[in-house]
Amino acid sequence: MSEATAARPPVTADHLRRTLDAMARGDVDVLVLGRESNARYLTGATRLWLAGTRPFNPGCIVVRRTGAVHLLSGTDDLVPLPRAQLYPMSWNPARIIGGVADVPGVAGARRVGVDGMTPLFEHLLTSTLGNVELADGEALLAAVRRTKSAADVDAIRAAIAVAERALEIALGQLRPGVRERDLLGAFAEAMAAQGVTTPAFEAVFASGERDPRSFSTARAIEAGDLVDASVGVLARGWEGRLARTRVCGPATPDHVDAWKVWSEEWQTLADRVRPGTPVGELRALGAEVTGVGAGDELLDDGYRLEPGVVLALGLRRGGVHGEEVLHVTPDGRETLTSFPTGP
């Protein structure tokens, strides 16, 4: 066997350092984390991707005293951690908690940050670790992850490039009679052709209705339809996403006008993307805003943008839906997406 391109782990030493700093500020001794995006941010590990939510399972541990991060894994394949920092998998939750308790520095922890919980694990965790106080590890990680380093932004840029190339190929298949889900299939295949086999979300190619749609269907696209394409990939653990609307067939002057209105309104919104702007202000103007990083990130209405934040800024106007990814800089923003707009 030969390896054409080895999967490169992202730079995570900086992520761990920032997390340890936040633990010190928040007086958190140990983080016990179940969310895969937190684990991949901290370790650079690529574990098997599964769609959808998963109940809390303690899969990643950070110990402030030792400064080490530990991962639930039976191998170091695509896991850039020393073997001593891996702890074993089990079907027995009590045995998993035993593995957590055996991690150096976990015993004696007073405040333990978690990013989720189940009633069962709450019982196991408190009965195994003694009278620990549970803290909000998800909020801690969310705050750390929100502002990106230059290397993080490069990783997002690379993911966007994969999504844009795949979207170009998928939209190249757009013609009357093609079904929405054929375009979804073409997108997925074009993504994989670039070595990326995991999406940030299943692409939606929606035609024929004006309401926002959640799924690609078996509908055959007709000449003159507007096709709303929302796509996202997860490349080396980082999200790259965008949305575009295209006309099936030749664009009319009305289409050109609609895109012009969309462009102007989107530009007005984008001009407000700079440090200090509350996210709620963008939403009040009709923007769809979500954080982009090692997976989706929540941005509350009250949160004021800071340099280093990366967000997707979407707008729906007059049948046109588009979304770009912006990086907030000290004096404004840079646009990370570069896919052409227009009908």
Next chain:
Amino acid sequence: MTASPTLDAPAVDFGRLRRERLEKLRAALGANGLDALVLLGQNNVAYASGARAPAADASLAAHRRMVAVVTVDDEWPHLYTAFADGVPEELPADHVHGPIAVETEAGAGELAHSWPHGGVALDEFTVPLHRALRDRQVADASASLSAAKVVKTSDEIALIRAAQRINEAAMADVEPLVRPGARTTELSGRFLRRIFELGATANTVDPIFQIMPDSIDDGPYSATGDLVFPTVTREQVLEAGDVIWVDTGINFHGYASDFGRTWIVGAEPDARQRAQFEGWRDVITRVLDTIRPGASAADLVRAAGTVYGRRPWPEHLYLGHGIGTDSAEMPLVGTDLGIEFDESFVLAAGMIVVLEPIAWEDGYGGYRAEEIVAVTDDGCERLTDYHYRPFES
């Protein structure tokens, strides 16, 4: 919800499917002395309500999660969702609500405020919800969910079978690409394209095409010293003679498939490899002969016996697992939960078992494949329908 897959439309009465699931859930609540279930896990919400959410990475799926509340005295569940086009049509309008942001303090407070009365079980907390419920007793929902889910209705079995047909048809289109010089990610790409064209509701797992070593020591580091499987697919170029273990799964109207086979790149199996396949088939035959209502999971483990002097599955995996709204659910057979656990689990008609033994001959590789069966009144019925080429014509 659109039905009509490109493959044969399964004979499924979706209204009956959803009604029978709710009846089973309410019965499980009653048996556990509970009054209500609050569900945040997306497969659980889909099971209880029939609602669909778009497939997504876990981070996005959590941030826009649906929530369902099932109570013993209400015919319908309450559903909170952002996806209007994923709501089953029969759900009464006063039971369908906009999304509730349980990942935030405000949304968690809202859910805690409208918390059902009596004994309530929950599948998972978000951190804000955990805080909002700190003064309440909350039971774990897994026992009730598992009790309801483990025996499938005829509609559920039809959907698992339909999911498997799509999965198999897509893999049949991947097979011709398996030749020297092809990239593993190309196989993933063809698979993903075909499942969507064929009408899959979602892809649920990154497709696995693992090039197997001849011996455990030649493979990736193993914490247990046992075989490492699965590993995540990365871009690798296939060479003649490579043995690949494939493992893929999709979702169809809420139900999972599971496909596993061993393929050889650009070569026919040699005598030793054929013997490995025969060893695997002997295990499957012995286990299938044992499966019937009343047999315990331990009976299956004993029937599987040993191959090449070892138990035919690695320590961290299992001989078999259930499948339904989750790609691996009860019954679990041969896990590290131990033989006492296996002794206590008794099969019943309507349960599904995905058997995935491995015939591993260390130093010479091995054979792995998966067979899905439904337990019937007097034995079992195969739901997998796929050939074993190139090991058998």
